[in-house]
Amino acid sequence: MSLVVQKFGGTSVGDINRLQAVAERVVSQKNKWDQMVVVVSAMGGETDRLIDMAGVLSQNPQKREMDLLLTSGERISSSLLSIAINSLGFPSISLTGGQAGIMTDGEHLRARVRTIRPDRILKELDSGRIVVAAGFQGVDEFNEETTLGRGGSDLTAVALAAALKADLCEIYTDVDGVYTADPRIVEKAVCLKEISFDEMMEMAVLGAKVLQPRAVDLAAKYKLPLIVRSSFGEGEGTLIKMEDDFLEAPAVSGVNCDKKQSKLTVLNVPDEPGIASKLFGKLAEHSIMIDMIVQNVGEKGLADISITVNRDFAEDAESIIDGLKSEFGKIEIIRNDEIAKVSVVGIGMKSQAGVAARVFSALSGSDINILMISTSEISISVIIDTKYSENAVKLLHKEFIE
Amino acid sequence: MSLVVQKFGGTSVGDINRLQAVAERVVSQKNKWDQMVVVVSAMGGETDRLIDMAGVLSQNPQKREMDLLLTSGERISSSLLSIAINSLGFPSISLTGGQAGIMTDGEHLRARVRTIRPDRILKELDSGRIVVAAGFQGVDEFNEETTLGRGGSDLTAVALAAALKADLCEIYTDVDGVYTADPRIVEKAVCLKEISFDEMMEMAVLGAKVLQPRAVDLAAKYKLPLIVRSSFGEGEGTLIKMEDDFLEAPAVSGVNCDKKQSKLTVLNVPDEPGIASKLFGKLAEHSIMIDMIVQNVGEKGLADISITVNRDFAEDAESIIDGLKSEFGKIEIIRNDEIAKVSVVGIGMKSQAGVAARVFSALSGSDINILMISTSEISISVIIDTKYSENAVKLLHKEFIE
Numbered sequence: 001m002s003l004v005v006q007k008f009g010g011t012s013v014g015d016i017n018r019l020q021a022v023a024e025r026v027v028s029q030k031n032k033w034d035q036m037v038v039v040v041s042a043m044g045g046e047t048d049r050l051i052d053m054a055g056v057l058s059q060n061p062q063k064r065e066m067d068l069l070l071t072s073g074e075r076i077s078s079s080l081l082s083i084a085i086n087s088l089g090f091p092s093i094s095l096t097g098g099q100a101g102i103m104t105d106g107e108h109l110r111a112r113v114r115t116i117r118p119d120r121i122l123k124e125l126d127s128g129r130i131v132v133a134a135g136f137q138g139v140d141e142f143n144e145e146t147t148l149g150r151g152g153s154d155l156t157a158v159a160l161a162a163a164l165k166a167d168l169c170e171i172y173t174d175v176d177g178v179y180t181a182d183p184r185i186v187e188k189a190v191c192l193k194e195i196s197f198d199e200m201m202e203m204a205v206l207g208a209k210v211l212q213p214r215a216v217d218l219a220a221k222y223k224l225p226l227i228v229r230s231s232f233g234e235g236e237g238t239l240i241k242m243e244d245d246f247l248e249a250p251a252v253s254g255v256n257c258d259k260k261q262s263k264l265t266v267l268n269v270p271d272e273p274g275i276a277s278k279l280f281g282k283l284a285e286h287s288i289m290i291d292m293i294v295q296n297v298g299e300k301g302l303a304d305i306s307i308t309v310n311r312d313f314a315e316d317a318e319s320i321i322d323g324l325k326s327e328f329g330k331i332e333i334i335r336n337d338e339i340a341k342v343s344v345v346g347i348g349m350k351s352q353a354g355v356a357a358r359v360f361s362a363l364s365g366s367d368i369n370i371l372m373i374s375t376s377e378i379s380i381s382v383i384i385d386t387k388y389s390e391n392a393v394k395l396l397h398k399e400f401i402e
Numbered sequence: 403m404s405l406v407v408q409k410f411g412g413t414s415v416g417d418i419n420r421l422q423a424v425a426e427r428v429v430s431q432k433n434k435w436d437q438m439v440v441v442v443s444a445m446g447g448e449t450d451r452l453i454d455m456a457g458v459l460s461q462n463p464q465k466r467e468m469d470l471l472l473t474s475g476e477r478i479s480s481s482l483l484s485i486a487i488n489s490l491g492f493p494s495i496s497l498t499g500g501q502a503g504i505m506t507d508g509e510h511l512r513a514r515v516r517t518i519r520p521d522r523i524l525k526e527l528d529s530g531r532i533v534v535a536a537g538f539q540g541v542d543e544f545n546e547e548t549t550l551g552r553g554g555s556d557l558t559a560v561a562l563a564a565a566l567k568a569d570l571c572e573i574y575t576d577v578d579g580v581y582t583a584d585p586r587i588v589e590k591a592v593c594l595k596e597i598s599f600d601e602m603m604e605m606a607v608l609g610a611k612v613l614q615p616r617a618v619d620l621a622a623k624y625k626l627p628l629i630v631r632s633s634f635g636e637g638e639g640t641l642i643k644m645e646d647d648f649l650e651a652p653a654v655s656g657v658n659c660d661k662k663q664s665k666l667t668v669l670n671v672p673d674e675p676g677i678a679s680k681l682f683g684k685l686a687e688h689s690i691m692i693d694m695i696v697q698n699v700g701e702k703g704l705a706d707i708s709i710t711v712n713r714d715f716a717e718d719a720e721s722i723i724d725g726l727k728s729e730f731g732k733i734e735i736i737r738n739d740e741i742a743k744v745s746v747v748g749i750g751m752k753s754q755a756g757v758a759a760r761v762f763s764a765l766s767g768s769d770i771n772i773l774m775i776s777t778s779e780i781s782i783s784v785i786i787d788t789k790y791s792e793n794a795v796k797l798l799h800k801e802f803i804e
Contacts, residue, residue: 016455016458016459019459020458020459023459050478053418053482054481054482054485056418056422057418057421057422057425057482057485057486057489058485058486058488058489059489060489061485061488061489062484062485062488064495065481065484065485065488065495065496066481066485068477068480068481068496068498069477069478069481069482069485071477072474072477072478075470075471075473075474075477076452076471076474078470079456079467079468079470079471080455080456080459080471082464082467083456083459083460083463083464083467083468083471084459084460086460086463086464086467087459087460087461087462087463093466093467094467094470096470096547098545099545143500143501145498
């Protein structure tokens with residue numbers, strides 16, 4: 001028995017005509033698969049419409065009520081898609097998150113999937129139906145509705161595919177697949193035929209918005225083959241698979257750029273044990289995710305600490321650090337919103353030396369000043385002025401990929 | 403502990419501003435009641451929007467999928483109302499039909515309430531919250547979503563009020579209450595201060611669209627005081643209560659008119675045992691509700707049978723009867739869509755003779771021909787040409803009420 005899980009995002013079901021097109025695409029593949037599960041997001045704009053209405057009524061709506069409100073979006077799109085598939089002559093049933101057995105913790109608006117109870121889905125598949133599951137949603141142990149956060153439908157698809165031991169999980173989206181760089185910036189960027197989970201994970205975290213990082217992580221854990229492809233065209237898309245399956249990989253598979261970054265530099269921090277941990281502890285308390293950290297110890301036992309955060313959190317982070325002034329003495333805070341993070345990613349880096357040196361020389365050859373650096377096993381990221389970011393992406397793409 | 407159940411219909415929550423107004427009205431009464439349950443319909447137009455979308459995708463959408471689709475409407479309005487009430491400083495929680503314990507049978511699109519499991523509502527009320535329950539919906543024993551048919555939110559309100567032993571159930575709508583006749587037709591029509599359940603039931607069935615008949619029936623069974631009032635004005639509305647509580651009632655409390663009727667006359671039906679039952683059995687098989695029946699046995703053992711049905715079913719009924727031609731011999735069918743049913747209703751009729759005679763003389767005095775007649779203990783209905791219907795209502799209102 002072959003089983004596929006396909007996920008269609010909000011733009012793929014943007015209106016009733018596109019939803020009809022998705023139904024046709026699904027049934028056109030029924031001859032290829034014995035069993036099909038389709039995960040669907042809310043129709044394009046619906047989630048924002050619901051959030052806006054709540055915003056008119058309250059500055060601070062209850063998270064629990066927001067979840068009940070937002071889950072309606074996927075209930076609507078999934079039942080409509082099931083109606084469309086049935087109408088094409090293929091038996092189909094739509095299931096809510098709870099009915100599909102998506103069991104989560106009780107953290108409203110950002111629940112984590114605890115387990116999948118696939119009994120109902122299996123029963124419906126065995127009776128020959130195409131199952132349409134509402135993405136983005138689950139229920140907790142008290143039967144309260146929860147949502148999985150932005151991009152949560154990707155997670156629904158991967159979690160169901162893992163639980164059902166699917167042969168393949170296909171993510172249909174509005175781009176052809178994973179590109180070596182943003183094609184709007186780099187003319188010669190190409191769609192990758194395949195990429196490893198580790199690379200995809202780095203790229204997802206580094207700002208490529210094709211896939212939700214938690215979904216990639218989960219797929220890797222279950223060694224679940226994942227394809228990202230366009231719901232509009234007929235392209236093959238990008239296959240994301242285990243690293244072991246690559247014979248020889250290029251040093252760099254992709255170049256990313258994340259412009260939504262801010263840099264905060266704290267000057268004159270006393271270089272004593274416990275000080276840094278207090279600083280980062282306070283930021284963590286307020287759920288502020290820190291990306292890069294660089295610390296320089298200068299003269300007189302005072303250190304400078306630079307961090308980068310997502311720009312949405314920059315103001316909060318600044319005022320939290322500001323609140324530590326009384327404790328930390330004469331610290332000074334410099335905030336810079338005009339920065340971007342440019343990264344090269346590739347599993348080939350593991351076995352090829354000199355990638356970092358090539359990154360630095362490519363950038364310095366064009367007088368692009370590097371403000372911060374961070375590296376992982378398979379990626380190198382640099383913080384530079386925003387104004388240089390597009391040029392940097394072009395230079396690195398040319399250096400490593402073209 | 404005093405407990406009220408209030409229900410707000412679709413026009414009362416027609417848009418986000420009206421929904422805000424409903425929230426303000428609810429909390430303004432919190433000082434009058436220890437505990438409040440608010441039942442809410444989908445926002446005006448939302449249900450039709452969902453039905454229209456399904457209609458684009460399928461000529462004949464699955465009832466089960468339609469229920470999943472439609473229940474979203476009340477989930478949205480109830481969570482938004484709860485957000486608005488919370489924002490006004492009053493703790494509130496919204497509950498779906500399933501969470502509110504509305505257990506139904508599995509008849510999608512027209513489910514019947516089997517029982518109420520009020521544990522969750524009671525828990526929330528005891529913790530001091532205003533409970534907002536999604537109207538119109540429930541779940542069956544397999545946790546499948548169901549809806550209760552048009553006007554189902556009235557039924558939700560009454561069923562919850564009965565199960566919770568509420569002191570009062572208030573139905574907020576877009577009219578001031580129950581009128582002696584349609585004020586758009588009869589200038590002197592007045593809003594009734596009170597009316598008995600039996601009268602309300604007759605009027606609801608006879609076409610006054612203020613309350614769903616099943617809801618009235620259920621309220622009567624539990625002797626639950628029911629008020630119909632406007633969600634816009636400040637009027638007292640109409641109290642519906644047990645007949646025993648009326649000292650002396652007028653013969654006629656109201657005059658109704660239902661223009662959505664069709665009359666089918668079947669000529670030359672063999673007057674033999676079993677023939678009529680076969681005719682009505684066939685119609686019942688197709689779920690066609692028959693209102694009035696008149697049978698005349700003529701010469702040669704042939705009978706004429708006239709029935710009235712809701713106009714929506716007239717065409718179906720005609721073709722079903724037409725299909726019996728081979729069995730019934732030379733029957734002939736005459737269909738008339740240009741008829742209306744005008745009724746007078748009043749519990750006083752039980753003890754006052756001559757009401758029927760006054761109806762006939764009032765109409766015949768204006769040369770209005772009566773095509774069919776039917777009576778119950780507390781009502782008299784006549785079928786007349788549509789063109790006379792408004793005049794007939796005026797005449798009868800003048801005769802009995804003014």
